[in-house]
Amino acid sequence: MATSGSGGSCWSTPEVHKHHEQKIVCHTRPKYREGRRLRAVKVYTINLESRFLLVQGVPALGAMKELVELMALYGPVEEYRVLDEYPAEQFTEVYLFKFRTLRSARMAKRNLDERSFFGGLLHVCYAPEYETVEDTRQKLQDRRRYVARAKQNKVKALDEPEEKIERNAAEDSTCEIPKPENERGSWDFRERETWNEKGSWDLSYPLLPLPPQEGFPSVFEQTVYEDSMGSTYSAGTSDQPIASVGQKCSSDRSTVVYIKVKDRPPPAKLIPRTAHLQNRKRKMEEASKAFLLGTTEKNDTLIGPKLPELPKVDMEDDSLNITVNLIRSTMAKVSTIPENKATEKSSTATKPRRRI
Amino acid sequence: MSRRGRFSGPDRFEYLQALVTEFQDTDSAEAKQQVLANLANFSYDPRNSDALRRLQVTELFLDMLTEESEDLVEFGLGGLCNLSVDHECRDEILQSGGVALVTGCLSSRREETVLSAIGTLMNLTTASSRAQTTDRAVLQCMLRFSLSKSTRLRNLATVFLQDYCSQEQVEQAQHELQGHTQTALGIPLPEDPVGGRGGT
Known part of the structure; x- marks a missing residue:
């Protein structure tokens, strides 16, 4: 049923990594750097991010279809499967998802981590150890390209008020794609990371339309x-x-x-x-x-x-x-x-x- | 939306400045660590890089690499890894002798730190700094990493060897690795570090 892996070695080694563990949230932040959600003290780099997401705490109720649908709200899912061998809590399952873009994975993680799902609490984390060398390379290149482009756009739109940063003071690494200020900007951005309207993922329930595909319809x-x-x-x-x-x-x-x-x-x-x-x-x-x-x-x-x-x-x-x-x-x-x-x-x- | 509104243009600079000030003024190790993590995460967003550079956060991160606390080293290096993608920040790091400091962290016992170090070295590699970032010791270290049990380390080291080093360089290093001219870079120090931390 699952479009299980293409047989690459990356799909066969379930191992608990340190970054899979949920860190204890920090309660000692002063007001001014407290975010909307309590978060652990953690630094995200591109090395930690990935198109691969590990979803733990899925109640073993056979709700795979629903889970996949939920995930697909944030972008096209290329592959997914149950990690049977992964040590899970009783009556829960662990899933591995591979999104097409890092951005989709990021949105999914951001929105679904600690979401309740069929009575269980999901724990979503990146799983970069499932990447191939090529995945890693691509990820790094994308990031470099993205930063270069953001820089260009910033220079162009220097006078215009910038779209506000989404990130709060807490340790939330996810980088918001800057809202393109002008048509050229938006064109450039939509190529890779499809920006869909603004901030709709702040809603409590993910009501996102299926994100546009790679080909960028205006x-x-x-x-x-x-x-x-x-x-x-x-x-x-x-x-x-x-x-x-x-x-x-x-x-x-x-x-x-x-x-x-x-x-x-x-x-x-x-x-x-x-x-x-x-x-x-x-x-x-x-x-x-x-x-x-x-x-x-x-x-x-x-x-x-x-x-x-x-x-x-x-x-x-x-x-x-x-x-x-x-x-x-x-x-x-x-x-x-x-x-x-x-x-x-x-x-x-x-x-x-x-x-x- | 109102929350977002708080964080635009000049406000952003002021907020980041407040963070830097707190970092420098606080006596609490915990607060220091939190703020450092904040700054490192803010470094991920290219829209902050100008402000962070003006606040000399690159220097701040570099200072962290020689700290005792492994957390501070990890977060500082994470910040550098994030920030060094930006070309202006990269040049600043290079000017401040960042390569040596970052190379030293390849010997860290924490995987995250080592990964950040490799990522930073990639970002720091330019035509003029290449000799430094891909020197003999680094290459040997990467060759060892490329055989690591950890997929992430293996992948990143492989990308480094394939994309940032020439074929001859790699072959040379491989040859050396088999001979007697090995360097100890990248081999984690024992639990209780007695001597200086590698490279720094």
Whole structure:
């Protein structure tokens, strides 16, 4: 059942190492360097980190599937297996997981260590002794590359306020990937370590969407795709709330388009609630990000601080949205002649292709 | 989010400064150890490296390598291993004669310390420092490590030999290892260290 190891020697030597043991947490820290969680006094280096995670304390209830699913929330798992020979507490099992990226492993460890799971308390730790020489080499190279890139980005975005450090004063080594400040930065970063929105792993329950794969789909493309229920906008990178508004505005103006739009099934019906919530969160984040950075997807050249214009509100409800859009378009009709009608039309014109 | 907000830009520097100050002022060995571990972990994040360099934390870490306490040595070297990836910090460490200090730690009895030492030596290897970081004794030591029972030590030493040393260097060292010109570097000192700590 488990995609057990490819037979490498690294999968056959279960041995209790010192770094597998849970160190006693430190209770004597003064307030100012106390973190949110009590942690042991320990220094993490790249040598201690690994794509391999050892999960101890899994109740022997046959909940492997659930455990793997839980792990997969943090990134693609390449291999996993039960370590039968590993000395475990009574009625518990020990699992070994190999993530595709160190970052995924880091997030998983961070979030799942000391989490209760089917009545047991998980203890998750890195297991670098399962690495091959090549794994080790890759890990070191990745780290070097990452630091070099972070350095570059820092120089570039020197004036902009940095994304805050996540780490607290306690001995928590995990390095947060700096939130890219600009589009170039984000592009660079997404290559290797896929940053998914911000700080969502601080939530008490891991509700992360499955992280994007190595090939880096732009955040905007994704949102547009999800929100429009599969109708791929050709203008993928256009601001998505505007796109949906534009579509409905134009539907009022020209009857031909209106019919076509009306043809489409009501999009909101099939969206699961979690996706809905995530979308809304993402939208809000994007909107605030756009305002903060002064970058909007429109091609306006703006100089100087941008006044926060009224965000295009998505009511998260189809009929409400339609009403809002009706009012909006009527207002628009009354006051001015829309200028960007042509582009909207072209973007809507491409849509029906998918339905044929 | 509000907690994160605390820790940006100038605040970060001030916080790290407070840590360094506490480290220097405190009389409590425990607090010293905690703060050192804090600083070493902060060194992992490249966004802190400038601030840490300004606070001369590289020197602080290097000082730890000659401490009596094995914990302090381990944490200090861990900090160096983290910080030395940054090129500016690397150059500072090199200027302060870090290679000799780090090489000395290859003889530590703690695996974590030895691993950090190897990692740091890798980071410290540049065109001009190569002769120092991959000298005869280090190579022999790495050859021994590459046969170690510990997978982590074996892997890291192998990467060091393959990526940071030339074929001839390795062969030479292998030859020496079989002959009588062995060095004792990397062989842990006995439990009760009488003489000076290796290399320092």
